[in-house]
Amino acid sequence: MKIGLIELSAHSEVLDSLLRQAIDVGASPTVYTNPFCAESSTAAASAAVEWKVCPPGLPYAEFLAECGPSLGSQDHLFIVTPVDSLCGVLSGASAMTPARHCLVHNLNTFVSSDGDRPSAAVAKLVLEGAAEVLLPDLRLRRTGDPLRSRAVNIAYPQHPPSEFVRDEVRCCIPGRMYSGRDHAEVLSALEIAAPRLTKRLRVEFLGEHSTEETEAAVAAARKAVAPSVELRDHPGYVAQEEFDRTLAEADFLILPVSEYLTRNGIVETRGQTCVTGNINDMVRFGLPSLMPAFYPLSEYTEGMTARYGGIPSLADLIVSWVNTGEFNRRKRAAVPGLEAYRAECLSALRDQLTRR
Numbered sequence: 001m002k003i004g005l006i007e008l009s010a011h012s013e014v015l016d017s018l019l020r021q022a023i024d025v026g027a028s029p030t031v032y033t034n035p036f037c038a039e040s041s042t043a044a045a046s047a048a049v050e051w052k053v054c055p056p057g058l059p060y061a062e063f064l065a066e067c068g069p070s071l072g073s074q075d076h077l078f079i080v081t082p083v084d085s086l087c088g089v090l091s092g093a094s095a096m097t098p099a100r101h102c103l104v105h106n107l108n109t110f111v112s113s114d115g116d117r118p119s120a121a122v123a124k125l126v127l128e129g130a131a132e133v134l135l136p137d138l139r140l141r142r143t144g145d146p147l148r149s150r151a152v153n154i155a156y157p158q159h160p161p162s163e164f165v166r167d168e169v170r171c172c173i174p175g176r177m178y179s180g181r182d183h184a185e186v187l188s189a190l191e192i193a194a195p196r197l198t199k200r201l202r203v204e205f206l207g208e209h210s211t212e213e214t215e216a217a218v219a220a221a222r223k224a225v226a227p228s229v230e231l232r233d234h235p236g237y238v239a240q241e242e243f244d245r246t247l248a249e250a251d252f253l254i255l256p257v258s259e260y261l262t263r264n265g266i267v268e269t270r271g272q273t274c275v276t277g278n279i280n281d282m283v284r285f286g287l288p289s290l291m292p293a294f295y296p297l298s299e300y301t302e303g304m305t306a307r308y309g310g311i312p313s314l315a316d317l318i319v320s321w322v323n324t325g326e327f328n329r330r331k332r333a334a335v336p337g338l339e340a341y342r343a344e345c346l347s348a349l350r351d352q353l354t355r356r
Helices: 012-024 035-040 060-066 068-072 084-090 107-111 120-130 183-196 212-225 240-248 278-285 311-324 326-353
Strands: 002-007 028-033 050-053 076-079 099-103 132-134 168-174 200-208 229-234 252-254 260-263 266-269 289-292 305-308
Touching: 002 012, 012 028, 012 035, 012 278, 012 326, 028 035, 028 068, 035 050, 060 068, 060 084, 084 120, 099 120, 107 120, 107 266, 168 240, 168 311, 183 200, 183 212, 183 229, 183 311, 200 240, 212 229, 240 278, 252 278, 252 311, 278 289, 289 311, 305 311, 311 326
Parallel strands: 002 028, 002 076, 028 050, 076 099, 099 132, 168 200, 168 252, 200 229, 252 289, 289 305
Antiparallel strands: 260 266
């Protein structure tokens, strides 16, 4: 089966996840993308994949027009991120064209009537039937709602959990430091936890600062938590290679996702109308994680997490995990669940490939 994956934005991690799943179900994938995603992909070396990369400076609409024969030869086309440059590809759909699936990352935004929102034109085409809406996590499906009836899991296991023997514990908070993650809550919890730690803890904020305020907050907390906690942050974009290397060497994650996210006046609810890419970070490397209680997870990955409900409970969990090495016990226990979750991912993708 031939599968085309189109990603003209910057969600290289989502593209990689779908690409790996396509390979693992035995499909022959072709990727239509930009240089950023092609260079960021860790699946780029696979001989099973054909890459078509838009040359710098060429408008996406022209690139896709040049790829027309290749696009038309696919059995299925998956739009990873809907952007208005795809309107030409989706116009004039017929029964003879590939089955089209559009991954919708923010459902409320996508279905909004605001014609000025990002990707409004391509959303209109999809909602009129030019492609099937595909949600990025099976937990977002709702019985009886046609817009919520189809989904795949974007989070996909890649690396088995690794245990480390060293003098310090390493924790990561992956992702850009912005309003979608409550980093202030983490910093406050670390200040409470620091005097109670019996092992040195290194915490890496693995993403760039979105404001000067977050940078200043980390700098202030760095003094408050020393010497038992070392805080590391990044002034700019973290390249995918460094991002992955740091995660591969981590003991556990803290995922301080905010429950609500507002963009252009539209509110999304995490785990209900959109998902966080941090679940992919957790699952991809088999990393135990501390995360808020509200977020729904697969029964196969729930055991990898401990849930908190506020600063004191997060501080208590940090102390417990660092002092006892609880994260290693959870890594060992996670392996069967990750294998079952991988099977769930592939089953969901196969289900989509049997539908048109």
